[in-house]
Amino acid sequence: MVDADQTFVIVGGGLAGAKAAETLRAEGFNGRVILIGDERDHPYERPPLSKGFLLGKEDRDSVFVHEPAWYAQADIELHLGQTVVSIDREARTVRLGDGTVIRYDKLLLATGAEPRRLDVPGTGLAGVHHLRRLAHAERLRHVLAALGRDNGHLVIAGAGWIGLEVAAAAREYGAEVTVIEPAPTPLHHVLGPELGQLFADLHAEHGVRFHFGAKITEITGQDGMVLAVRTDDGEEHPAHDVLAAVGAAPRTALAENSGLALVDRADGGGIAVDESLRTSDPDIFAVGDVAAAHHPSLHTRLRVEHWANALNGGPAAARAMLGRHVSYDRVPYFFSDQYDVGLEYSGWAPPGSYDQVVLRGDVGKREFIAFWLKDRRVLAGMNVNVWDVTERIQDLIRSRAAVDTDALADPSVPLEDLTDRVG
Template identity: 50%
Template sequence: MGAQETFVIVGAGLAGAKTAQALREEGFAGRIVLLGQEPERPYERPPLSKDFLQGKSEREKIFVHAQSWYAEHNVELRTSTKVTGIDRSAHRVDCARGGPVSYDKLLLATGASPRQLSVPGSDRHRVYYLRRIEDSQQLKFALSVSSRVAILGAGWIGLEVAAAARAAGLEVTVLERGELPLQRILGTAPAEIFAKLHRDHGVDLRCGVQGTRIIGDDPRQPTGVALSDGSQLGVDLVVAGIGAVPNTLLAQAAGLELENGVMVDKHLRSSDPDIYAAGDVANAFHPLLGKHIRSEHWYNALSQPAVAARSMLGQDAVYAELPYFYSDQYELGMEYSGYVAPGGYDEIIFRGDPAALTFMTFWIKDRRVLAGMNVNIWNQTETIKALVRCGRQVDVARLADSKIPLERVLAEARAGDG
């Protein structure tokens, strides 16, 4: 199958590596070239803010494949290789080293980059971000030699770093410009649970306030952060977790259609029929949700490659997996399945005991489940996804009653009894 063809993958992260694997599993016998800008072979990013950062996981465990896998499967892995341009008419990618590579099909798996802090002093003083294995290693060391840290941004990364910093014994202040951490994503009531969790673990969580300036005479060592309320915070470490932006410069220069990432259809095909995109950079049309969705979560990078590979091989593959992500903070472990736009729900339903951190949360519109989150309750993700997928009305009171099995609520909804 395609023995004379060359498929090029730009971006040697989880999505790129898994696409190469899927191509071989689908029987593609042609040439596969996997180009990565980092010096490391492909690795997974969730441990960088979780177990690896806290020293609970060995470095070798974060890699997608063993080093030998690439040669064994005839995948040309080129690390430390920056792709400088795409010539669509010539079907060629240009590289800063190693020469150009011609392609028959091209996959963009270029990921995303941390949004950079732009306040005065952030260009002069060391501010830590978390995206690459190198970032995690450097932050792990910084946590071991620091005593007071300011974390700017109370999203998932910011809160996971806060948990790691508390585990390392640091005084932790988290600055969040909104009223509550994660409020835009989860809504007020669930966000209050995460706020209480961190405060109960000694985090100084300050909402409605921003860092306006990084303070200090030594560029290597900040001594504080000036705040929007006029006060100053004394720290010796600053971490920024203020979101990420998709890496679209190559796609933009090549003239591909862009909107919050590379626009792709349900087959993960871009506006150029020979170019595909997967992972953080892909804004993909979701047939169930009826809209384009760009997800920066691990599950997307893990799941899209099988569809991308099959589509590149000319098969009628469709990506219809529901968005999914997870987080671990202190004693709280959670999984979230589904999709709901900020404010795009009528009500939020709790099932279980939020005070004991053993509960589920459901986001409801017109009595239909749009998304669900299970906290310290396991083996329910597939049932939650089925509730979202079925699109039927549920009995909200029974959904909230933890004495009624969730599977029964699902069966009743499918039967039209909701």
Template identity: 50%
Template sequence: MSLMSDAQRIVIVGASLAGATAAETLRSEGFTGEIVLIGAENELPYERPPLSKGVLLGKDQTGVTQLHDRQWYEDNSIELRLGTTATALDPSAHTVTLDDGSTVGYDELLIATGSRVRRLDVPGGDLPGIHYLRTAGESQALTDAYAAKPRVVVVGAGWIGLEAGSAARERGCEVTVIEPQSTALAGVLGEQVGELFAELHRQHGVRLLFETGVEAFEGSDHVTGVRTSTGEVVPAELVIVGVGVHPNTELAEAAGIEVAAREDGAGIVTGSHLQSSVANVFAAGDIARWDHPLFGRFVRVEHWQNAKDSGVAAAKAMLGQDVQYDSIPFFFTDQYDLGMEYAGDVPRGTSYQVVLRGDPGSGAYLAFWLDDENHVLAGMHVNTWGAIDGVQELIRSGRTVDPARLADPGVELAEV
């Protein structure tokens, strides 16, 4: 272990999963200097996946998502500044300006400010009854609203929209999903696999309106419906908007730190060690667009596992350790009786073929995305537990596979 000898204070902007994990790692790796963890929310750092899963189903409370209680931070001498927003960075002076006008100096800085939801700018967009889902408070408000079994319209058939919609159905709500693309998850999984998820929701009584946009929200003092691009008004007492997120890179950009353009994937540009273009400034979580040493290209990932893994990696890099952050992107979802894990990354615009292993009609199968040379770019399992390690090994190996053998459940993944 190689600890920096001159870092006396490490400041982390963003009391997120990535930020809190970094703070925890700094202490576990032996750093004895000051750690200041700054977060805009008032809640202790927490994990977000349960907010669109167990909490919406009424099975979990938002408190169970906390990483640690307040005493843990005190015991580990981590200074928490919650309900505090960083408004500016000065890399030359090594300072962070806060919303009360004060500044805090740093020797090393980690930016882990995460993302914010993209909001729909259409008439009626500020009506009561329209919900977004990112924070613990938003999750609790949506959970409480489900109890009245309202008619629900979900705008966006991405992961958040589908998870929120499935929870609403399981809570007894009538659900309609509106999506401008041709099927569910088309931009993430492609049409073939995305349609399997669409069919899952149809089987559970969800009405799906694809290739349909939202023109306006109807209502006076509360939302009563959603007017679509086809002219239909879909009745709704509750609307959930899940149309993506924006990485919170404004602080970095204003400070002269390199940030990728949106068309290039957005995010703070870093090397494989997660250091930004400015010395002593690192990035982790949703906002990091890092040079992936295994893939040989820049990657930005908006999922729980990356936040956790990159928080660990960034902390070690700040301590002077030789870090090559090569974690394979991973995420999971739970919808109805479906459990899925996905590993890998298929760059937008890449040509690929999909190979299915097993019968999707059985409710348990695997899917793989192969490039033109039959390398596995990504793979997922549905209700086939224990398979994801084999999927990740295929990706990491970079070897050429035989699609016919890959599709054959009788052939072990290690032997494909």
């Protein structure tokens, strides 16, 4: 039974934590809600950091989940710029970096992820950047503008979503861009080789240079500033600035030190949670980038580092903390904008999990839908400059029904009719 004497503590000041706090109040919880974030900014959304805000098309205030006054109005106690250094599960308390001890009845860990670092000489030089936090984006926005003015050169390590979105932004500012990627195509470990070339061609058309099949071995500099980047094949690339976009690691140290069950890094890492987002401790939940949840529909454990997971997972975790029945089975979803290409991806189909890719529409015009299938069952779909189809794509994924692949490739066949075409 939840009552007004209870205290729910949320560790993590991102979208997931903010939406969990909002949902607790919306669902009628009258106890204390304490939200602790290690940044001094109020909770904000991360997609604009590599999209509209980075491009200067959105102002700073637009990224925040709620207006600052909302938290007081909703009686949410904020501890910003504070780090939780330990959890005492027996006493049900958390200790902050300043020594403050806070008791909890239920605890939600929404500690997110942190950018992976380049393990090469030269990363301490001025001009080496990461993009994860609002402060990173503010700094990078000024850097890209200066590079554009001065015909400067940005080298990006990694051709994943962040690397490509920043490459597109940098080109819009007018900067020279080189992307260094060990795989043979961009997004190779997300989309496989079938679709990766599409993004290589898109960026090449806009002047981005790619160097595939290589890793950075050193960042060289002079007087503390970046001069060039060297790769393991002996090449040297001039650079004024470098962005490390080589992925993110879940921030699990707090959970690990408190003895909560984790998932091996080889399996994606993260805090192990069940379908209700509950950890191995019945009073502690985890959500967002840090949580590796058992997915009841996909029958696997997933850790999803995308906006939609935080947006939907925060409310789900809040309801589970309140004792409601929760089976968090959202189809993974993310979106990206690069130049004049917008896309949405639904599902989960890492390389090796599928046996066929079906294309529907005009790939040459970059107006199409790609489907990844296994035994004629749709595992994932990506709509590129085709809109208002996400719900139908997700219905196909959820149905787990075998589809007629010829009909799937035919734009004249409505997507909602495909589950009836088994044979």
